[in-house]
Amino acid sequence: MFIATKSVTQSCVLSHEILDLLEVFRKMVNDCIRIGLQNNVTSMKRLCSLSYKQLAKYNVLTYYKLCAISHATGILLNRKKSIKRGREPRMPYARRGLLKSCYGFKIVNGTLKMPIKPGYYYHIALNAYVRQILSDPTLRPRSFTIAANNTVSICYSKEVEKRDYTNIKGIDRNLGNLSVGDTVNVIQYDMSGVVQIGENTRSIMRSVKRNDHRVRKTLCAKYGKRSKNRINAILHRVSKTVVKEAEKQRAAIAFEDIRYIRRLYQRGNGQARGYRAKMHMWPFAEIKRQIEYKAEWDGIPTIQLTARDTRGTSKLCPQCGKKITQVDRKTRQLWCSHCTRWMDRDIVAAMNISMKAGWSRVDHSKGVVYEAMKGNSGRVDPIILRVDAAKLGLRRRLEI
Ligand SMILES: [Zn+2]
Structure with a gap:
């Protein structure tokens, strides 16, 4: 048994409060990247202990902070890999607003419910195609990503049995x-x-x-x-x-x-x-x-x-x-x-x-x-x- 993942993307209309949230997330990611580069850190745990307190100035839900740290870790790891391969990568910097999270969201009645403030959810209506894919009960939604180009993608997974082959x-x-x-x-x-x-x-x-x-x-x-x-x-x-x-x-x-x-x-x-x-x-x-x-x-x-x-x-x-x-x-x-x-x-x-x-x-x-x-x-x-x-x-x- 192992877990296979896939994702599905659709377009959506984003309100001002969501766009503000994307911008805050982008800033948090860039802060984490800066701290990671200063201290030469590429592990999630170490970056978390270094940058978590510095993210206190942002007034967002805690798990968005964790997800920003995790996103920044991914960027720093990719940079390290490029350097190892002998390339000279550009300074990493998140330019476009985005928001991704694997915590706190729900998919109920064909809408994606994502929290903005404690107890307050924002609803994004999913289209028929996405609803049809996610209606399979064996699938488990894992995370969502919202990008400033008005798209939302949902990552889902299922348990797969490896087949024998002849x-x-x-x-x-x-x-x-x-x-x-x-x-x-x-x-x-x-x-x-x-x-x-x-x-x-x-x-x-x-x-x-x-x-x-x-x-x-x-x-x-x-x-x-x-x-x-x-x-x-x-x-x-x-x-x-x-x-x-x-x-x-x-x-x-x-x-x-x-x-x-x-x-x-x-x-x-x-x-x-x-x-x-x-x-x-x-x-x-x-x-x-x-x-x-x-x-x-x-x-x-x-x-x-x-x-x-x-x-x-x-x-x-x-x-x-x-x-x-x-x-x-x-x-x-x-x-x-x-x-x-x-x-x-x-x-x-x-x-x-x-x-x-x-x-x-x-x-x-x-x-x-x-x-x-x-x-x-x-x-x-x-x-x-x-x-x-x-x-x-x-x-x-x-x-x-
Ligand atoms: Zn021959």
Whole structure:
């Protein structure tokens, strides 16, 4: 048993007294950050003992003070992590008003009741979608966050039983597609729509000719937001389908580690600007985040392989384990001279990730996971299904 969390967001209209409260919360967070930086503190307990008395000047409920300290601790911890990784982060400072709390609130009859003063509650009406999600009795609301951009989000959790798995699906994330599969089945989701949206947005932004950074900033923010929403819609459809398929086939999901892949596309690496821009818009972390949280919610195990585990996954033949060569870079086809056949680079990678995950973690005597090794008998020929990610929602609607 473990606890899985999710959150849901809606827009709402905030009154002046709430906006004042958000501002007070922001100030408290900034006070705590200042105290934390002065004393070089990143633990919640220590920050609490240092700053609690200094927050006495704010006339708010005690648990909002605790939540402000906890929020500041999170910011300070992130800063420490960035410094450890060798980055020079900016001075942390909360600019926008916000309020978050895990204490004192209630959800009654489709409204969020949050205390402002002792015995005095402020009510925020929840919309039908949020009400429908929270109506599930197994869910427990954990906290709420109100932001100054007129949104309220509620975080909820449930207890999940981890499922057993008899199979592992390897996920190979590529710019133009997402290949998910094992040695028996591979589904390739065509994500060229995502690349297209990114490129269109870039060309729109480049066409803004007004030499005024304020105008450019507003326009780019508008089109950037639009493109992000459209891309996220596709990613959500794909991640949902991937998790559903894994659930159906009682499979775990394995990821390779490509966190530092953007280092390959830095300025001065000899690549064209357009190419680098395209590679920097590739949402490989977002699709992983979505699949991970959706899998966690359904109790599907996920396996994170290290970069060392998956070295050369798209260069080794899944059948004979020998190195295979890519003849033409554009077609992404690989030729294995040992097995004398052509293979798709992305499908090979997905198969190899699945096998590597099985090899390192599962009892492979069960015979469900194949190994990539010399002399593997029997031809490994997966069934390959190609799906257009942009039409996934459409297909579902037609099925209904
Ligand atoms: Zn081979």
